[in-house]
Amino acid sequence: MDVEAWKSQLRKGAAELAVLALLDDTARSGIGLLDALEARPEIGLSDGSIYPLLNRLEREGRIEGRWQTPRGGGRGQKIYALTGEGRSALKSMRAAWTGFRDELSEIVGGSR
């Protein structure tokens, strides 16, 4: 069986939730998100997939990006933060995810 193909399907919806959840506690840049996800390769977000996702979430009004230049100069970065709409979407998605995870764990055998 092609597990990679199945994992790719599994990750599609999860990536959006992971990004919104990471932006919940603090605003981050694309690089900041990638660094936070670096130790979690199973989420499957890479340099190539994160920016189109951020772009879509911004267009949908769930996140807001602002260009910031570090104090003392240097490279500017676009920093993303959740909007009110994003926060409310995250709340609904979290509840849906928790229910889904619990039920699937009961069937599959969660922590074993």
Add this chain to the structure above:
Amino acid sequence: MSDDRKIDDYLKALARSLRVLPERDRDDIVAEIRAHLEHRAGEGKLADAMKALGGPETCARAFIEEIKIQSAFADGGPTKTFGALLALASARVTATAGLFFSGIFYILAAAFVFIGFYEMVAPETVGLWSDPAQGSFFFGTMDDPPSPTARELLGRWLVPVAAALAVLFFVFAQWLTKLFLRLMMRRGRPGAI
């Protein structure tokens, strides 16, 4: 080539591939990818970063797909919805090619099943004819032999040969379908999302 030059070349190609988007969207995307590449170059990881983004065209396609679908749903106008579908279709050339080629082999498999059955119903009209005078071959069904000099080669072997060819083409078509499906899953956006 210096890192700055590599980044500039990449971004020029990216901007070209994004030309279907409004200028403001294009500039914003290019600026963000520039910030990303410059940051990675500062860490000494430019080559890895470029590899992870994919080529400029692949990188652009990921943005275009997301934007077209999103704006089609938001606006709902015929141009935008049709344009979004077109963008998706062009990104699905692999799927179309897969459908076409595996379709041909499924049809061939079905044709040989038909020939095999027809041989049992009307054996005199089915065969593999060879015409040494014209140097030609014909495999199939017809009311009369192709020409007076044509000879039928398979005789009683026609049914097993047709069955074997039907199985062979069917298996090959299935293999081809799976191959194209795998290609579909691996191509497109880097990171498989």
